[in-house]
Amino acid sequence: MISHLALSSDEDRLQQLRHWLLFAVSALAIAGAFALLAVLTRTPAVQLLHSAEGLHRAIAGHVTFSLLVWLLAFETVLWILAAAPARRSTRSSWSLALAVIGSGLLIVAVLSGRGAAVLTDYVSVVVDPLFFAGLAIVALGVGLVAWSAVASVSGRRTLLQHGMQSAAVIGVLALAACSVALLRLGAAGRLHGDFVFFQSLFWMTGHLLQFVNVVAMVSAWYLLLGIGFGVEVRDGRLPRLAFTGYVILAGLLFVSTLPLDPRALPANLRLSVLMGIAAALPTLVHVGAVMRAIARRPRGWSSPEGAALLCSVTLFVGGIALGLARAQTGSSMWIPAHYHAVVVGGVTMAFMGLTHGLLVRTGKIAWPRLATLQPWLYGVGMLLVVVGMNWAGGEGAPRKTFDPALGAAAARWVTPMNVMGVGGVIAVLGGAIFVVNALLSLATATDREDADATVVPINTALLRSRIR
Numbered sequence: 001m002i003s004h005l006a007l008s009s010d011e012d013r014l015q016q017l018r019h020w021l022l023f024a025v026s027a028l029a030i031a032g033a034f035a036l037l038a039v040l041t042r043t044p045a046v047q048l049l050h051s052a053e054g055l056h057r058a059i060a061g062h063v064t065f066s067l068l069v070w071l072l073a074f075e076t077v078l079w080i081l082a083a084a085p086a087r088r089s090t091r092s093s094w095s096l097a098l099a100v101i102g103s104g105l106l107i108v109a110v111l112s113g114r115g116a117a118v119l120t121d122y123v124s125v126v127v128d129p130l131f132f133a134g135l136a137i138v139a140l141g142v143g144l145v146a147w148s149a150v151a152s153v154s155g156r157r158t159l160l161q162h163g164m165q166s167a168a169v170i171g172v173l174a175l176a177a178c179s180v181a182l183l184r185l186g187a188a189g190r191l192h193g194d195f196v197f198f199q200s201l202f203w204m205t206g207h208l209l210q211f212v213n214v215v216a217m218v219s220a221w222y223l224l225l226g227i228g229f230g231v232e233v234r235d236g237r238l239p240r241l242a243f244t245g246y247v248i249l250a251g252l253l254f255v256s257t258l259p260l261d262p263r264a265l266p267a268n269l270r271l272s273v274l275m276g277i278a279a280a281l282p283t284l285v286h287v288g289a290v291m292r293a294i295a296r297r298p299r300g301w302s303s304p305e306g307a308a309l310l311c312s313v314t315l316f317v318g319g320i321a322l323g324l325a326r327a328q329t330g331s332s333m334w335i336p337a338h339y340h341a342v343v344v345g346g347v348t349m350a351f352m353g354l355t356h357g358l359l360v361r362t363g364k365i366a367w368p369r370l371a372t373l374q375p376w377l378y379g380v381g382m383l384l385v386v387v388g389m390n391w392a393g394g395e396g397a398p399r400k401t402f403d404p405a406l407g408a409a410a411a412r413w414v415t416p417m418n419v420m421g422v423g424g425v426i427a428v429l430g431g432a433i434f435v436v437n438a439l440l441s442l443a444t445a446t447d448r449e450d451a452d453a454t455v456v457p458i459n460t461a462l463l464r465s466r467i468r
């Protein structure tokens, strides 16, 4: 079941993989720096930045580099892993160059003070042509790799290929949703660069991108099972059906919104909850498959990959439960609590664990001991962030708000926001250890002989062969 990755035939793909990993980890580093600014500004005991505009820019930079660039870049790593072996393509280096250039434009737009920051859901924007050009160029770079990876596979697919093809199809739906919204807003003469316009433009796209993130997270779970616990799901039919379930549900929801005015969608709470349930239901099938497999060899949780998998599944399920429990309680800090449990505790944690697994098996890890501690530090920090944000929401704390502007009213959520602050610093420390360890590992393991000497068996059956 377990054998070495046939590195010689995949040298090209190995380089692509490591270059995109380097880009993804760099994007997370940028997102983490913005997160530190935002979290310490919303921590009453610190209040780092002294203006609402400063906070809004920090949040816009944070959301852009975390929810978009980091997640899409790591999903590109998964598409490269899912591509047919030994497929020579120069497209990837072009695509990476595009993604790097696009990210450069985004960072200039956020930091240079050009244009206003508009904090819409899922896609926060800076109203400046550089920002939109950057976003489009990053999407193009990622799209080119996803397209060639999906096109490279023929015949029966592995579970990973099935998962990442489902993610690619939903990615196309997300782009289509944005185009439809733009056309409809244009037809209604509503192309004004304000909150309502961007919220309507990106609402459906943002929701469909969460499907892409969840499908990619689950694909990473199956790889982490193999690497961390040395087990596979015995019967892949149900997981495959659940992957197809995401595509069908996302497609149905997309089609059902086509007749609706895009400006009406953000306020449609029922649709939001339905979207959440549609992404959660197939995931529960995968949670069952993963937990059954872990039960067969529970000792694996001591490895960084095993720890990341356990934290990811636990925080993801907790985040879904929080979302369902609080859905009817209006907008407050419970919403970022839900986001961080799902996309940070769930998706990002799984991607961090898989990064470790890939680096160990294609090179070496600079700080192996710290790598074992990292998932727990990040997990505990994120749990405190989620608890603090949700508690503050219960006290009425609004999202994305410069608290000093609210005067005495903000006194009600001082303690929970300080708890969030402590959690935020712990999580940023956990994130920094991950970033530095990954960058050092990528930088030091250039000599293949070196790497071969340290390679640990990888579960290529999962990567390449068919699930029985």
Ligand code: HEM
Pocket: 031, 032, 035, 036, 038, 039, 040, 042, 059, 062, 063, 066, 067, 070, 071, 120, 121, 122, 333, 335, 336, 339, 340, 343, 344, 348, 385, 398, 399, 400, 401, 423, 424, 425, 427, 428, 431
């Ligand atoms: C070190 C880890 C992180 C910390 C401390 C952190 C902290 C924060 C803070 C303080 C906010 C502003 C909340 C508000 O004022 O309403 C925020 C917003 C947000 N963060 Fe993070 N974050 C982290 C990692 C991430 C990651 C990895 C992602 C995505 C992959 C992410 C996605 C988001 C999103 C989508 C929002 C906007 C929430 C909303 O629209 O209400 N965060 N984060």
